[in-house]
Amino acid sequence: MLKLYQFERTWNIPNLSPFCCKIETYLRMADIDYEIKPTLPFGAPKGKLPYIEDNGFALGDSRFIISHLKSAYKDLDQGLHDTELATSLAMQRLLEEHLFWVALYSRWQYTDENWQTNKKAIFGRLPPIIRDIVASGWRKKIKRQIVGHGTGRHLAEEIFTLGKQDMDALSAGLSNKLYFLGDQPTTLDASAFGLLVNIIGCPIESPLKEYGLSQDNLVNYVDRIRRAYYSDLTAV
Ligand SMILES: N[C@@H](CCC(=O)N[C@@H](CS)C(=O)NCC(=O)O)C(=O)O
Known part of the structure; x- marks a missing residue:
């Protein structure tokens, strides 16, 4: 059977990694x-999660x-037309290559409170002696990535302004539809759910989360996918 390597479940969401959650959601x-x-991620083929073995x-x-x-x-995208496939790709890039970095900044850099929550969720199972060393080394690495990407060079206010623009685009793109491209789920929904549940459904506080929670169609979308595909997870 296909094996999915991902972070331990936590926070009552499928996964604290948007990309792991994307894959598990696609599978479901x-x-x-x-x-x-x-x-x-230590032994992962590309040093990141998720990965699979099949x-x-x-x-x-x-x-x-x-x-x-x-x-x-x-192929969840089998019935899509070329223009829908183009929209799907562009939206996935917005989610994974832009909005993701705002979420990453919120967790690893924005406030110490968020960092402590994040640290406990990711590294909490490591032996106490090495936990702090591994976590602080990892945090330095992720902060370098956020600066390298460019997001980390802006003020917090600017970063969240950029993130809110993405949330507006997602909300407008979803509109009042069940899924982004109609009434059936596609790859774009696996990607969007993976990140949105990690912004509005987890205990990382930020203006981005507050803004997301104010957009009813996005909140309902996340709830709908949770109920449809993760009813087996308690409190999810
Ligand atoms: N482009 C990758 C991104 C995966 C990714 O960034 N994974 C993060 C967790 S959300 C990770 O494992 N990061 C570990 C690190 O950068 O050291 C994908 O689509 O799978």
């Missing part, structure tokens, strides 16, 4: 059997994983 939406292997090979990065799932199992 496509009704593909899988087994979860909770882990940290038929004896390991594959990292949610985009390549979904390509594999589409060809080996089920």
